[in-house]
Amino acid sequence: MNRNGSIIHMSGIRKVYDTGKVKVEALKGVDLEIRKGEMVAIVGPSGSGKSTLMNLLGCLDTPTAGSYELGGDDVAGVTRDELAEIRNRRVGFVFQNFNLLPHISSQENVEMPMLFGGVPVRERRERARDLLTKVGLGDRVDHKPTELSGGQMQRVAIARALAMDPAIILADEPTGNLDTSSGSDIMSIFNELWKQGRTLVIITHDPALAKRASRVVEIRDGVVMNDHMN
Amino acid sequence: MITIHDVLAQLLRDVRAEKLRTFLTIFGIVWGTVAISLMLAFGNGLHQHLIVQTAGLGDRIVIAWPGATSIPFQGLGKGRKLRMTDEDVAYIQAQVRELKGICGEYENNLRVEYNAKTISVDTAGVNDVYGSMRNQVPSPGGRFIDALDVRDQRRVAFLGDKLAADIFGTIDPVGKTILVNQSPFLVIGVLKKKAQDSNYNGPDNQKMFIPVTTYRALTGEKYIDDLIFQPPSAADTKKTIDAVRTALAHKLRFDPSDKEALAAWDTTDQFKFFDNFMLAFNTFLGIIGVLTLIVGGIGVSNIMNVVVEERTREIGIKMALGAKQRWILMQFLVETMLVTAIGGAFGFAISIGICSIFPKAAEEFVGHPEVSPAVALLTAAALGLVGLIAGYFPARDAARLDPVVAMKL
Ligand SMILES: Nc1ncnc2c1ncn2[C@@H]1O[C@H](COP(=O)(O)OP(=O)(O)O)[C@@H](O)[C@H]1O
Ligand SMILES: [Mg+2]
Numbered sequence A: 001m002n003r004n005g006s007i008i009h010m011s012g013i014r015k016v017y018d019t020g021k022v023k024v025e026a027l028k029g030v031d032l033e034i035r036k037g038e039m040v041a042i043v044g045p046s047g048s049g050k051s052t053l054m055n056l057l058g059c060l061d062t063p064t065a066g067s068y069e070l071g072g073d074d075v076a077g078v079t080r081d082e083l084a085e086i087r088n089r090r091v092g093f094v095f096q097n098f099n100l101l102p103h104i105s106s107q108e109n110v111e112m113p114m115l116f117g118g119v120p121v122r123e124r125r126e127r128a129r130d131l132l133t134k135v136g137l138g139d140r141v142d143h144k145p146t147e148l149s150g151g152q153m154q155r156v157a158i159a160r161a162l163a164m165d166p167a168i169i170l171a172d173e174p175t176g177n178l179d180t181s182s183g184s185d186i187m188s189i190f191n192e193l194w195k196q197g198r199t200l201v202i203i204t205h206d207p208a209l210a211k212r213a214s215r216v217v218e219i220r221d222g223v224v225m226n227d228h229m230n
Numbered sequence B: 001m002i003t004i005h006d007v008l009a010q011l012l013r014d015v016r017a018e019k020l021r022t023f024l025t026i027f028g029i030v031w032g033t034v035a036i037s038l039m040l041a042f043g044n045g046l047h048q049h050l051i052v053q054t055a056g057l058g059d060r061i062v063i064a065w066p067g068a069t070s071i072p073f074q075g076l077g078k079g080r081k082l083r084m085t086d087e088d089v090a091y092i093q094a095q096v097r098e099l100k101g102i103c104g105e106y107e108n109n110l111r112v113e114y115n116a117k118t119i120s121v122d123t124a125g126v127n128d129v130y131g132s133m134r135n136q137v138p139s140p141g142g143r144f145i146d147a148l149d150v151r152d153q154r155r156v157a158f159l160g161d162k163l164a165a166d167i168f169g170t171i172d173p174v175g176k177t178i179l180v181n182q183s184p185f186l187v188i189g190v191l192k193k194k195a196q197d198s199n200y201n202g203p204d205n206q207k208m209f210i211p212v213t214t215y216r217a218l219t220g221e222k223y224i225d226d227l228i229f230q231p232p233s234a235a236d237t238k239k240t241i242d243a244v245r246t247a248l249a250h251k252l253r254f255d256p257s258d259k260e261a262l263a264a265w266d267t268t269d270q271f272k273f274f275d276n277f278m279l280a281f282n283t284f285l286g287i288i289g290v291l292t293l294i295v296g297g298i299g300v301s302n303i304m305n306v307v308v309e310e311r312t313r314e315i316g317i318k319m320a321l322g323a324k325q326r327w328i329l330m331q332f333l334v335e336t337m338l339v340t341a342i343g344g345a346f347g348f349a350i351s352i353g354i355c356s357i358f359p360k361a362a363e364e365f366v367g368h369p370e371v372s373p374a375v376a377l378l379t380a381a382a383l384g385l386v387g388l389i390a391g392y393f394p395a396r397d398a399a400r401l402d403p404v405v406a407m408k409l
Helices: A050-057 A080-089 A106-116 A121-134 A150-161 A180-195 A207-211 B004-017 B019-054 B086-095 B129-133 B147-151 B161-168 B212-219 B234-252 B269-320 B325-356 B360-366 B373-400 B403-408
Strands: A006-018 A023-035 A039-043 A065-070 A091-094 A168-172 A199-203 A215-220 A223-229 B062-066 B101-114 B117-126 B156-159 B177-180 B183-190 B208-211 B226-230 B262-266
Touching: A006 A050, A006 A199, A023 A050, A023 A199, A023 A223, A039 A050, A039 A180, A039 A207, A050 A065, A050 A168, A050 A199, A080 A091, A080 A106, A080 B269, A080 B325, A091 A150, A106 A121, A106 A150, A121 A150, A150 A180, A168 A180, A180 A199, B019 B269, B019 B325, B019 B360, B019 B373, B062 B234, B086 B101, B086 B226, B086 B234, B101 B129, B101 B161, B101 B212, B117 B161, B117 B212, B129 B226, B147 B212, B156 B161, B161 B183, B208 B212, B226 B234, B234 B262, B234 B269, B269 B325, B269 B373, B269 B403, B325 B373
Parallel strands: A039 A199, A039 A215, A091 A168, A168 A199, B117 B208, B156 B183
Antiparallel strands: A006 A023, A006 A065, A215 A223, B062 B226, B062 B262, B101 B117, B101 B177, B101 B226, B156 B208, B177 B183
């Protein structure tokens, strides 16, 4: 964490996708500062660069240019193993398409980050069970993702994101594949997490959901167009 | 902090998840191992069988007897009787370096007693090399005379199978003590039944063999009866016989062209056909073996390759959750090794099973097939290695991608 309490500090971030034939500049110089405990909604039209931004925030991808400090540490020039550790300990991801491992149970999916984080087996089991109970899936620990509804899968994903107790939760259109009622369930869980003091960054198309955030950042065509507190 | 337990647990989950694919990989390795193990088992069995059937007298050997000179030499008249000692044999061995083996053989009737039985047995004093040169294959549980027996002048005896039956009946002679010219001798082996259509001094199944040193001490005999040697190959026999005769001529002073001074029986003629046949047969086996390995290798590597491609998304997810590259690769390595080990073990077991139910009646014609653990191990390892290489690089490539790229693939 740096001096002014910001947990995320991006400046001049650019991302160019080079597919060989064409180059797409998805982000054209983004400056973004997020303080601890904020709940930020990132909105904008499809193709504007929201997912690209989130992948960079979560160290799933590396920027073409610009600097990024996460929790006060410069992420540029960090080794792949160190990036893996950052993803493991500092952030939790929730994706639009869940990205659960299909062949294993909810319980095992939630244990996965703790496995990579070196948490002892017993603690892993207990914590995974606790988290699943907290998101309302205490009776679904042995189900595989294919045996769950979309809303349930997303709740498994949230439990998994919380497994290593990260300071930041990153969610990319978490309700995008859900019906309205499961979507609002998920949003309530996020609100709860926010109240507990976690920092949340949520990408969404839904203006109603954006209203529940403390701050809305609007991305358009790879740049930040608008940034205001609710 | 990731433990072996974690790796194995993860592995079990993945294997459970992809039953068909795991089955196919294991099947590929089992198939290759069985095919190659059986092929070599039967090939070897047949080879041994043919040797026993056609080479009862010996394996490409020449048998030679010192005779009398027929040409005057350096003032010595013809008709001189020649006698050879061990020293002469050692001299030949030193002069004719290319010999694969040489043995001077002493031979006489000795008196053998066991329990109340006393019989006169045609006995040969020989060295350890004699065993392989003359194809004296022991029955299971016994052995032929070895170098230590010769060095230490041990009182041990190797019996022809018919002789053993005459003395011992149905009792296993190995480990029993007999009296030879009143000295106790330990029986160390019995000849495995072999076909022997020609002989000198009688067929091996009625003879007894003791270490050459022991023989000399027991009988006081100084002169050998005959000389057995093995040319480097069946094609060089004539040249080798001449070299041996020349060396002996130098030592015993006779004309090197005097064929009667050292009469030689070349038994290698029958091997010309045998060698050609075995060459063709082994070439055939080799080609089939290589083809099997190639086909098996392609199968296994294809499956491994597909697996990694299918799994790239999962690898991406795992990396997003904090898995390091070495975890991904370690899992892959352990998994491949385990699959290989299981496949190899099954393959080995199946091969042994097939050999054990192979009808005894058929063994009379094609010999006894015996699976070699080394062959099974090597085959499975080779296939596993192919799979490992085929899977390792795609796995490493996947683990090198940015997680987001891997997840989208
Ligand atoms: N892996 C990629 N390769 C090439 N172009 C990409 C890739 N990912 C995204 N893009 C492009 O970058 C732009 C931003 O994409 P994205 O960040 O996914 O937008 P959003 O999430 O706001 O819909 C789009 O034009 C998209 O086509
Ligand atoms: Mg998107």
